[in-house]
Amino acid sequence: MNPRKLAFLYTPEIEGLSYPPDCPFKTQRVGLTRQRLLSLGLLGGADGQEIAPRCALLSELETIHSPRYLEELQRAAAGELTVGGLHMGLGGPDTPVFKDLFVYGTWACGAALAAANRLLAGDADVAFSLLGGFHHAMAKRAAGFCYLNDVALACARLAVAGRRVAYVDVDAHHGDGVQAAFYRRDDVLTISLHESGKTLFPWGGFEGEIGEGPGLGYNANLSLPAGTFDEAFLMAFDRVVMPLLDAYAPDCLVLELGLDALAGDPLTHLSLTNNAFVEVLQRLLGLRLPLLVAGGGGYHVANTVRGWALAWQTCRDDSGEPDFSIGLGGVLLGTSEWAGGLRDRELPVMPEQRAAVEPALRVAIDAVIRGVFPHHGLMPRVAVASGAAPTARSGDRIP
Numbered sequence: 197m198n199p200r201k202l203a204f205l206y207t208p209e210i211e212g213l214s215y216p217p218d219c220p221f222k223t224q225r226v227g228l229t230r231q232r233l234l235s236l237g238l239l240g241g242a243d244g245q246e247i248a249p250r251c252a253l254l255s256e257l258e259t260i261h262s263p264r265y266l267e268e269l270q271r272a273a274a275g276e277l278t279v280g281g282l283h284m285g286l287g288g289p290d291t292p293v294f295k296d297l298f299v300y301g302t303w304a305c306g307a308a309l310a311a312a313n314r315l316l317a318g319d320a321d322v323a324f325s326l327l328g329g330f331h332h333a334m335a336k337r338a339a340g341f342c343y344l345n346d347v348a349l350a351c352a353r354l355a356v357a358g359r360r361v362a363y364v365d366v367d368a369h370h371g372d373g374v375q376a377a378f379y380r381r382d383d384v385l386t387i388s389l390h391e392s393g394k395t396l397f398p399w400g401g402f403e404g405e406i407g408e409g410p411g412l413g414y415n416a417n418l419s420l421p422a423g424t425f426d427e428a429f430l431m432a433f434d435r436v437v438m439p440l441l442d443a444y445a446p447d448c449l450v451l452e453l454g455l456d457a458l459a460g461d462p463l464t465h466l467s468l469t470n471n472a473f474v475e476v477l478q479r480l481l482g483l484r485l486p487l488l489v490a491g492g493g494g495y496h497v498a499n500t501v502r503g504w505a506l507a508w509q510t511c512r513d514d515s516g517e518p519d520f521s522i523g524l525g526g527v528l529l530g531t532s533e534w535a536g537g538l539r540d541r542e543l544p545v546m547p548e549q550r551a552a553v554e555p556a557l558r559v560a561i562d563a564v565i566r567g568v569f570p571h572h573g574l575m576p577r578v579a580v581a582s583g584a585a586p587t588a589r590s591g592d593r594i595p
Contacts, residue, residue: 252305301344304328308346329492361447367454403563413571443572454492457555469540
């Protein structure tokens with residue numbers, strides 16, 4: 197197979213831009229990831245180009261956001277927070293007002309659009325746009341460290357170009373802003389696997405939210421119980437995501453690769469290692485479709501940087517074999533330095549953890565299969581035995 201053409205979207209102009217020091221969202225993660233890739237010899241050459249984006253234009257931002265909201269963002273960044281801006285979510289604990297909020301968002305959106313354009317032109321097979329992943333931003337409202345929705349903008353750019361888009365979000369937080377942008381559309385299939393809204397912001401993303409009107413059945417949410425571990429997560433991914441992608445038959449993929457689902461993240465309650473995301477990428481790469489990889493959450497900076505570097509390495513060579521000759525890494529408990537390179541150690545799963553996660557996850561999977569699958573010609577076969585919870589086979593087509 198010919199080597200994949202990868203593009204890494206980055207510009208040094210963002211290095212002086214930052215959220216407030218006490219904010220958990222650290223813009224520096226992207227630069228640190230770039231440095232890690234350079235140090236490992238993984239960035240550069242025909243199969244791993246670095247591409248400088250430009251800031252998104254107002255006319256481009258208006259594809260997703262209202263002109264009034266964009267005006268309020270610029271006012272707030274200039275130090276003028278109005279009552280209207282407050283009503284649009286600005287100035288809250290997770291939406292601080294700071295001078296770089298608008299310009300950094302335009303760089304993130306510009307990078308996402310440049311990534312989409314590279315895919316459309318055939319100049320890249322995989323494009324990494326890690327500056328943003330701001331999936332909580334709404335048309336007229338900021339939330340969750342997100343002011344401008346770069347991933348929704350990229351999905352819209354691909355869809356307008358006639359592509360059939362599948363958006364897969366594995367950030368620990370529900371991708372509510374992207375869901376809202378395409379809730380009544382069938383040209384963008386949105387799938388979000390996230391920690392349950394019962395225990396984590398934005399307190400939604402439940403299985404009954406499946407789209408409306410033309411978009412009915414084109415929005416899928418899978419709630420992950422706190423403590424979800426690699427094996428359970430991948431089982432859910434295989435039961436829900438892969439059959440939907442097969443049935444929908446997209447032309448391109450957008451992956452929100454937020455790494456706040458990793459064990460030890462200070463804001464979330466999941467127990468994944470970066471090995472799970474290697475397997476996710478292997479499955480998606482196996483579809484041989486253009487792939488845009490966006491950033492997102494990840495509030496343990498070192499773990500996020502290592503995970504994103506591993507994702508890039510996986511896209512360059514998806515054999516899945518760990519390279520023990522590069523880097524030092526590890527997960528979370530005790531020292532973070534071990535001989536496994538960029539990969540995390542496997543984490544043990546306690547019996548009580550398994551007992552808490554697996555039944556709740558089965559219920560969530562069955563709800564998606566019953567609610568969403570029939571809209572794509574997939575027949576949910578439910579079998580009930582001796583009072584057990586219903587289970588469903590996900591791969592059967594309705595004749």
